Amino acid sequence: MSGRLYCVGVGPGDPELMTVKAVRVLSEADMLAYPHSDRDGTEAVALGIALAACKGIEGKERIPVYVPMTRDCAALEESLREAAGRIREALEGGRSVAYITLGDPMIYSTYSSLGRMLKEWGHETEYVPGVPAFCAVAARLGMPLAEGSEGLGVFSARGEVPDARENENLVLMKAGSKMKELKGSEALAGREVAAVSNCGMEGEAAYYGADAIPDDAGYFTTVIVRRK
Numbered sequence: 040m041s042g043r044l045y046c047v048g049v050g051p052g053d054p055e056l057m058t059v060k061a062v063r064v065l066s067e068a069d070m071l072a073y074p075h076s077d078r079d080g081t082e083a084v085a086l087g088i089a090l091a092a093c094k095g096i097e098g099k100e101r102i103p104v105y106v107p108m109t110r111d112c113a114a115l116e117e118s119l120r121e122a123a124g125r126i127r128e129a130l131e132g133g134r135s136v137a138y139i140t141l142g143d144p145m146i147y148s149t150y151s152s153l154g155r156m157l158k159e160w161g162h163e164t165e166y167v168p169g170v171p172a173f174c175a176v177a178a179r180l181g182m183p184l185a186e187g188s189e190g191l192g193v194f195s196a197r198g199e200v201p202d203a204r205e206n207e208n209l210v211l212m213k214a215g216s217k218m219k220e221l222k223g224s225e226a227l228a229g230r231e232v233a234a235v236s237n238c239g240m241e242g243e244a245a246y247y248g249a250d251a252i253p254d255d256a257g258y259f260t261t262v263i264v265r266r267k
Contacts, residue, residue, distance in 0.1 A: 042069065043135040044126070044162050046144040046154060048169020049085050052239030052259075054092035056170045064167055065093045068137035070129055072102040072122070074149040084240075085139045102126055102136065106149050116152070123156040130162050143169045147195055147212060173210040176235040176261040179245060184208060184263065196262070200224045209264040215257040222249050227264055234262040 045064050050056035065071065073086040083103070090097060104122040107114055129136050140148050144166045154164045173193065177184050185191040185208055192206035196214035200221060214221060215236070221227060232249040236242070236257045246252040252262070 041162065042130045042133050043165065044130055044157065045135070045137040045165050045167060046148070046150045047089075047137050047139055047167040048143045048148075049088045049092070049139055049141065050170040050239070051142055051172035051175040052084075052088060052237065052243075053175070054088050056175060056239065057088070057092045058167070058169065061167050061169060062093050065089055065096055065137050065139070067135070068099070069134040070100045070102060070136045071096065072104055072126055072136055072138040074104045074106045074140065076106055085141045088141075089139050102129065104138070104149070104153065119153050120156060123153050123160075126153075127157060127160055127162065130157075138164075140169070141172070143171045146171050146193070172238060172259075172261050173212060173263070175238050177263060179235050179238055179243075180233045180247075180263065182231075182233055182263055182265070184210065189266075196221060200226050207266050209262075211262040211264065213258060213260070214262045215255070215260040218252060218256050218260065219254040221262065222252065222254070227262075229267065231265040231267050232262065234260055236260040 045068065047061050047064055049061060073083050075083040102122065102125050105118045107118060126136050138150055140150050144150055157164065173184065190207045191210065193210045196211040196217045209226060211221065227249045234246045234252045234256065236244045237259050238261065240259065
């Protein structure tokens, strides 16, 4: 009999923001899978959050999933397919596997492509929601994302800078690498702007006003843009 497969959101950084269900599922799973961005597996932020919140899971068998920081789709596909094969082997051996992901599994998650591969092989995923980074950032800033009938657009800043005219309020995730471009764009002009880097993590910093945000704010920087 095939084991159960879960994708568990652990929130943006603060272990106390993990849900009760997330802690339970990670505690009960036979194996933990987790993304890392370097070859030796030390850059595994999501795993670190889970370990801090769930006492007793340190000794669980792990499946590291190398997710290279690249726009080379073929290289990324190859890496994920190799990891999916190892997860599939564990599931078909009757073991339950919980994949750990930052934030919420349904928002710019490293698991999306991996989950599709496993589904093609007949393994359905049960998803455990997590606190999205932009919700934690808004709470840290005390800045509502949307009020009344206002609209909200959520974007990865790694893509094209959104057209501010089409969105009343904006969330720009993973904005650090494009901060200089963003600060000079219409998306921020004449608007209320604030940001948080490393929300809930070591080195957390909040910035109020576009000019206050450093050009090198870092990968885990989320910007909130509101109409005045």
